[in-house]
Amino acid sequence: MKKALLFGAVAVILFGGKVQATQLPDATATQPDTTVTTQQTEQVDANAIMTKAEQQMNSMTVYGMEMWMNGQMMMDIALDMNSKVVYANMSVSGDTMTIWGDGNTKMAYAYDSTVGRYYFTPDTADFSELESQKNEAMQTVKTDPSLTYSYVGKVNKTVKGQTTECYQIHASVTQNETTSTGEYYISTTDYRLISMDISLYSKAIVGSTGNMTMQVNLYYPQSLAIPADVIAAATISPDYTVDRGKVTYGVKYVKGQPVLSVKSAVKAKNKVKIEDSVTICGKEYPVYEIGEYAFSGNKKIKSVSIGKNVQVIGKRAFYRCKKLSSINIRSKNIKKIGTYAFKANNGTVKVKVPAKKLAKYKKVFAKSKKFIELTK
Template identity: 30%
Template sequence: MERIRQMTDTRRCALLWAATILLTAALLFLCGGKVHAWEGDDDWMRDTFSRYTMAAMLSGQEENYFNDSEKPDALTVLNYTAYKMYQAGDTGTISFDTFYEDYVCANFSAVVNKEDLKNAAEAAELDNRKSKFFDYDKGTGKIRILDVLAGGDSKQCVYIGWQDKDNNNDQTVLYGMWKDPAPAGEWKDYYVILTIDGYGDDAKIVSYQKIESNDVKFSSEFFINNYDDNGEWVDETNCTRELNGETRVILPYNEDVHSRATMTYKGEEVETTGLAGVKVTSSDKDIVSVYDNNENYEEISSVSGDKVGTVKLTCEFQSRTGEIVYTEILPCDVAKFEAGRDNARYDSYGMCVLHNTDVEIFAKTEGLDEYKKQNKFSYVWKSAEIPEIDGETTESVTYTAPNDEKEAEISVDIYIAGKKITTQSVYLKVKNGVLDYKVYEMPGTAMKEQDTTAPLLLNKRYFIDLTGGDFGWDYGNDADQCFSSWEFTMDGKTFTITDKEAEDYNTPIQQPDFMTYYKGFAGGATPNCLFTVKKAGQLTVTGTIYQNNKVFRTISKTFTVKSENTNGTTPKPQPQQPAQPASLQKGTKVTDKKSKAVYKVNGNKTVEYNKEDKKAKKATVPSTITVNGVKYQVTSIAAKAFANNKKLTKVVIPASVRSIGKQAFSGCKNLKSITIKTTYLTKKSVGAKAFKGIHAKATIKVPKKQKKAYQKFLKTKGIGKGVKIK
């Protein structure tokens, strides 16, 4: 090491040069003789192409073509060489012989006669209309390198991409399109190719030719990225299909679908590194939403199907400098796919089956009727826990449940026209169908479980969970049929409420005199209720779930209600307290003065986190807020609540949140840390693109028990492949 330090600068340079030669030789060997431009390392290609086409335009020779055995236009050669020297900082005055031998010959493979170049340089000096990057003095025989003196016309040649030349591993073909933003008379865009030999600054021009437009084909690709349970990218799902001779796009409902531009020349793929991507416009934004400028995927547009239906997608292929090189309009079908029973409403929570019963499980599709008519669908079922259905290829499979508890994941790959479009899964739970209660006292927002034989105390809030009443039992019920209901009876008086009534915030509850029932607390995978008892005595609580439009299971339990004193009597009347503050009306917006966050009232003492302070770098969504003495629970985060906050780096979502709206955190490119405390989120309760465009290396912490489920559906909500869910 000491010996190297003592080397002269010359010897150091020689050592570095030798190392560079060895490294280059190794790369050439590994790449089969050519160092390719991977991962966007094609700036030199773009520069070479743009430099030549600009030189041709300034010389008025953009249609002067030549092959590898012909001579290029002399003035274009002069302008190209001089412009490249100017860009490299090689300005000043040199002899024409040096210019020719050291620069021209280094930039062109074709033999260019020196005298022809001198004659062209002399002619350019005499013609003031010629734009050029040089001055030539015939008397001294010297040439001076300039910035361009004047300008050409409105035409420009847009760089599109590159392709290895057939049977010649040292040569690369560069593709572009001549356009005229301000055409005079009849003008039609056309394609050209520039063939080069070598790599980088050492690349030489071989030929410049026009190609037939009919040999060029552009197409939009729409695809879904697939990830494993660890968040690692696995593969892509192609979403384009052929139907009745036309190309169509199929969007699985609520999936994050990406777009990119592809091009072929005579059937061979061209690397479209000169294109920024596809700018997509939807003819109906209620059916297909478009999201622009996703930095994680370096794409112009991605799309999401929000409603089953058909739209037209206008796809504009844009260059990296903004020019449109091609436009196509594609029909697009949005479809819902699901695995489960054919008449179930909540198989996303799992599919419950009684012991010793048969269940038929379907691959369900809503939409795509024409594909069905033409028998374009096929299926492959998978289940590690149930080998008898693993590998089945029918639209449905039948399973006979055992005589004991069992859980198994069942998935089906759904294919359209021979290519997989989606994988749908359902979690099978074999159960005995027995209902039970879990009772929790709720001091504030905490939950304190108590024995079901213990008495209920007056004026305390209680939460009862109907265990065993899994939403996976909900099938065969019509749209207007409830799945669960609660009945409360005391002193001969009865109060009944269904899940549909509890979720209807627009209709107030006619409260009984012996209790108060609270709306807006439903969540989790089983029915539940929240209430306060106002009278001492015997309270009978009956929970019921329905299947096939009739009672499936029911359970009743009678609780003793007493005051906190021990004799069980109603306490003596206390002096009248001041009237409690009235709750705000639904839709009212309030701003927290400290955090500057905006909330919107949902209904009975629940609010939505509507908008945050755009200057905040960290945000903790509270579980409750108090307004005018009334406490409200924060149960949702609104669509676009945090969208495009470039300063936000950290977010905490509380356990009270039941839903997150579309694009809630989209565009928060510096959001690196998200903590999700709630256990109630599902694929349906989290909107499309909720986390699209967050930091590429973000970490999302989720509850341990929900880790697997959250990892699965959060990947469909716009997160990049580098985001970790743990």
């Protein structure tokens, strides 16, 4: 690590990691208190304290961090290396984003404040880099022989309502017109890192003012687990997609309920079957729709079987499918056909529908009658 970025590892772990970002105890609204208990009247080896803090950090498997930037709370994140659970509460464009992730089940749970609910996303919580992120965190207290650490005194630090007596250690470095200074607060009883106050002066990095202040507060819960009510209340994310064969299905919400839409099938060929439903995490979701442009431009499909739960065929869903000659619709509840859903194919596409629905479907498919031939 470059000396000019001595304290940059904090930003790396908080902003550069792949962990998903939700809420443990609520993040404090104000920065923790610092109360001086003694001045520098005793002889204390600052380097030895930093070394012990580094060793302690190396042994930690469960810990959390609050990050404050220029007096504003930016993030509260916690990791449990044992259970592989991660939590974060972040401020993004004025909104709070909260997420839980479980590396064992590969599940992530994100709170959407616009609708007031948690969504879960399967197979996306990859925490293979947790150990490397922990190593990044360790860099924040890794001793550097080129730096001079000085003992300031003992102070009380309060993080998440827990007050700890700490050694205050000062460090600074200047390189390439960038000056970084830091105040480390390390527990006097077990040498755990409790807090860091970091100041950076560099017009090249920070901008016209050249000044940035950051405070990082650490806390040490016994363990992390995703709350049962979060798991119970969560519904599948509207951003989730799943592949079945050569067909990609995406989640969408219709009247508040999750259903599936065919998003893409451009790689499909010959005979294609659109499923009645798809099972995700043990639950069946009906395939409600052939999405807009789903098969558009596919020059290899010849026939398509559409599942019994489909109600909508989107705009240009089968546009320019040059080899498409037949479609078998098993659904008895088609309600909408999008514009040019079957246009620009070679010849008329034969569309077979349930016998009892032929008369009704002639009306539903009226705008597509130039491009298809309805049969029963």
